Structures are given as structure tokens and as C-alpha cells.
Amino acid sequence: MNYNIAVIKGDGIGPEIIKEATLVLDKIGQVYKHEFRFTEVLAGGSAIDKKGECLPKETIDVCKGSDAVLLGAVGGPKWDNLPGEERPEKALLNLRKELGLYANLRPAILFEELKKACPLKEDLIKNGIDIMVVRELTGGIYFGERGRRDKNMGEEAFDVELYSIKEVRRIAKKAFEAANKRNKKVTSVDKANVLESSRLWRKVVEEVSKDYPDITLEHMYVDNASMQLIKNPNQFDVILTTNMFGDILSDEASMITGSIGMLPSASLGKGNIGMYEPIHGSAPDIKGENKANPIATILSAAMMLRHSFSLEKEAKAIEKAVKKVLTKNFRTLDIIQDDNKVVGTDNMGKLIIEEIN
Numbered sequence: 001m002n003y004n005i006a007v008i009k010g011d012g013i014g015p016e017i018i019k020e021a022t023l024v025l026d027k028i029g030q031v032y033k034h035e036f037r038f039t040e041v042l043a044g045g046s047a048i049d050k051k052g053e054c055l056p057k058e059t060i061d062v063c064k065g066s067d068a069v070l071l072g073a074v075g076g077p078k079w080d081n082l083p084g085e086e087r088p089e090k091a092l093l094n095l096r097k098e099l100g101l102y103a104n105l106r107p108a109i110l111f112e113e114l115k116k117a118c119p120l121k122e123d124l125i126k127n128g129i130d131i132m133v134v135r136e137l138t139g140g141i142y143f144g145e146r147g148r149r150d151k152n153m154g155e156e157a158f159d160v161e162l163y164s165i166k167e168v169r170r171i172a173k174k175a176f177e178a179a180n181k182r183n184k185k186v187t188s189v190d191k192a193n194v195l196e197s198s199r200l201w202r203k204v205v206e207e208v209s210k211d212y213p214d215i216t217l218e219h220m221y222v223d224n225a226s227m228q229l230i231k232n233p234n235q236f237d238v239i240l241t242t243n244m245f246g247d248i249l250s251d252e253a254s255m256i257t258g259s260i261g262m263l264p265s266a267s268l269g270k271g272n273i274g275m276y277e278p279i280h281g282s283a284p285d286i287k288g289e290n291k292a293n294p295i296a297t298i299l300s301a302a303m304m305l306r307h308s309f310s311l312e313k314e315a316k317a318i319e320k321a322v323k324k325v326l327t328k329n330f331r332t333l334d335i336i337q338d339d340n341k342v343v344g345t346d347n348m349g350k351l352i353i354e355e356i357n
């Protein structure tokens with residue numbers, strides 16, 4: 001089969017990690033007889049520099065016409081002083097919205113080989129960590145009305161958190177469906193003791209849960225959830241939450257798996273098209289130094305094979321290859337421990353490719 005993939009390298013370490021992920025896909029193509037056609041398009045800081053805007057229309061069109069989008073990371077200090085609407089991050093948000101990608105799946109798995117890199121005490125992680133964060137991605141405070149105004153206290157700014165029943169229902173369904181294939185538990189995280197939007201969220205999630213009688217539903221306030229993630233991560237299976245809380249909790253979940261450099265993500269909507277990206281940022285401080293961990297991006301490519309192309313065997317082949325390389329003790333700097341062999345971004349990619357056959 002042929003698959004068309006729009007590729008956005010982005011900023012900072014983006015180009016380095018994307019290169020390794022596309023090479024991995026090339027290898028999968030050779031071994032399993034598929035053709036992955038990559039079309040590179042610009043978004044984020046590099047698009048601002050070359051095209052004068054963070055998300056050129058051409059990029060949106062190419063992405064919409066592709067089977068999937070692979071993205072590195074956007075942003076960096078160079079563009080930090082631009083107005084909010086022009087920042088590189090806005091490209092990412094608008095792309096999610098334009099493609100209707102309302103469901104963000106962020107699996108946080110602690111690899112056996114990385115247990116020592118986990119900052120939690122050994123007895124807390126003896127049964128491993130395997131959490132799927134299902135983050136709402138096109139609503140909430142990220143997309144609500146925002147602005148500045150003058151009031152009696154002087155200038156003030158506001159960002160509105162807003163959720164419709166329809167938005168909550170569709171993301172809740174995704175979470176219950178994910179739990180169905182996993183350990184059959186959904187923890188819905190909100191702040192219903194304070195926020196009206198959370199109270200609606202909770203009510204709708206309750207309603208949706210009636211269609212999934214086999215799945216245990218639990219509600220948790222976000223402050224408690226952030227504590228429980230560290231206290232007893234094993235209690236979680238699927239965490240269902242809003243855009244903002246999901247952004248924060250997924251970074252926390254990634255840290256307890258050893259490194260944010262390990263975690264992939266899939267952003268999905270109604271159809272098969274999805275956007276796949278590591279959950280980490282563009283790490284401008286190590287840009288071009290061949291230090292970045294490409295594994296999160298490579299695992300994102302595996303998620304693409306699984307969710308957009310239904311190529312489960314091929315996805316597993318990538319995941320197995322990553323595990324093998326870790327078992328052989330090769331590590332990028334972010335996950336290094338005493339007796340490991342340090343490799344750069346390019347060699348980590350190469351080692352993974354060698355394990356696919």
C-alpha cells in the first residue's frame with residue numbers, strides 16, 4: 001500500500017528527531033512492502049522565518065490531503081516575544097483545530113529497562129506504569145475567548161474555559177473505548193468542586209459511562225490526581241481530562257516513566273487522519289548537537305501505523321525494536337544511567353532500524 005504523510009520538522013531538535021523517524025518508516029516500508037511518501041511542509045518558527053506566518057495555508061492544505069501528519073516540535077526563544085496569535089505554538093493549535101483532532105492519546109509506559117531512570121521509589125513501580133492519558137484537544141481554555149480589557153483594577157486579561165456537551169461526549173467515548181482495550185478503568189479528572197465547566201463535564205461523562213457497563217468510572221479532582229500520579233501511579237488505567245489539565249498531567253506522567261524524551265502521542269478525530277508527535281518540546285538548548293532522544297518521535301510513527309493505517313504488525317515491530325535497543329543498554333543522554341552506552345540521536349535511530357527485519 002501507499003501512504004501519504006505530511007511531515008513538519010518544526011524547530012529546535014525537530015529536524016533531527018523527525019529524520020530518524022522517517023528513516024525508521026522507510027525501513028518498515030522495505031521490510032513490509034509499503035510505500036510511505038513524505039511531503040515536507042512548514043509550520044511554527046521556521047514557517048515564520050521563511051513564509052512570514054506560523055501556519056501557511058499550503059501547510060493546512062497538504063496536511064488535509066494526506067493520510068497522516070508527522071510533527072517534530074515547534075517554538076523557541078527566538079519567537080517568544082511575538083504576540084500570542086503569531087507565535088509558533090499557534091500553528092500547532094490551529095492545525096489540531098483545522099484537522100478536527102479532538103482526541104489526544106498520550107500513553108505513559110515505564111519500560112522495564114528504564115526503571116532506574118524513574119524518580120519514584122522502587123516499591124511504587126514494582127508492577128510497572130502503564131497509563132493512557134486521553135486529553136481533549138480542540139476545546140477548553142486553549143480555544144475559549146481571550147483578551148485584555150480595562151476595568152477598575154486597571155488592565156486585566158482573561159481566557160475562558162468552555163466545554164459543550166457534544167465536545168465532552170465525544171472525548172469521553174474515546175476514553176471508554178481506549179479503556180475497553182486495556183484494563184477497563186477510566187479516571188475522569190476535573191475540578192468540579194470549583195468550575196462549572198467541570199460540573200457539566202462530570203455529568204456528561206457519567207451519562208456516557210452508562211453505555212460501557214464493563215468499565216469502572218472514577219472521578220478525581222485535578223489537584224488530587226497530580227498527587228496520586230506520584231503516590232500510586234498503578235491505580236490509573238485511562239485518564240480522561242480536559243485540554244489544559246491533560247497538558248499538565250501528561251508531562252507529569254511522562255516524567256515518572258523516566259524521561260519526557262520517550263513519550264509519543266496521537267491526535268485523532270472522526271476519520272483516519274491523525275497527527276503524530278512526541279509530547280516533548282523543541283528543546284532549543286540542545287538543537288543541532290545530536291543529543292536529542294528520537295524515541296518519542298519514532299514511537300509516534302508506530303502510533304501512526306496503528307491508528308491511521310491499521311498496520312498493527314508494523315507498529316509492534318517498531319516498538320519491539322525500541323525495546324531491544326534499550327535492553328542492549330544503549331541510551332541517549334536524557335535516559336543515561338551508570339552502566340549504559342551513550343549514543344547520539346542519529347545512532348539511536350540507526351540501532352533501532354537495525355533491529356527491524
Ligand code: IPM
Pocket residue numbers: 075089092093247279
Ligand atoms: C503539548 C504542548 C503544546 C500544548 C504547546 C506547544 C502549545 O505543550 O503538545 O503538550 O500545550 O498543547
Ligand code: MG
Pocket residue numbers: 247248251279
Ligand atoms: Mg504540553
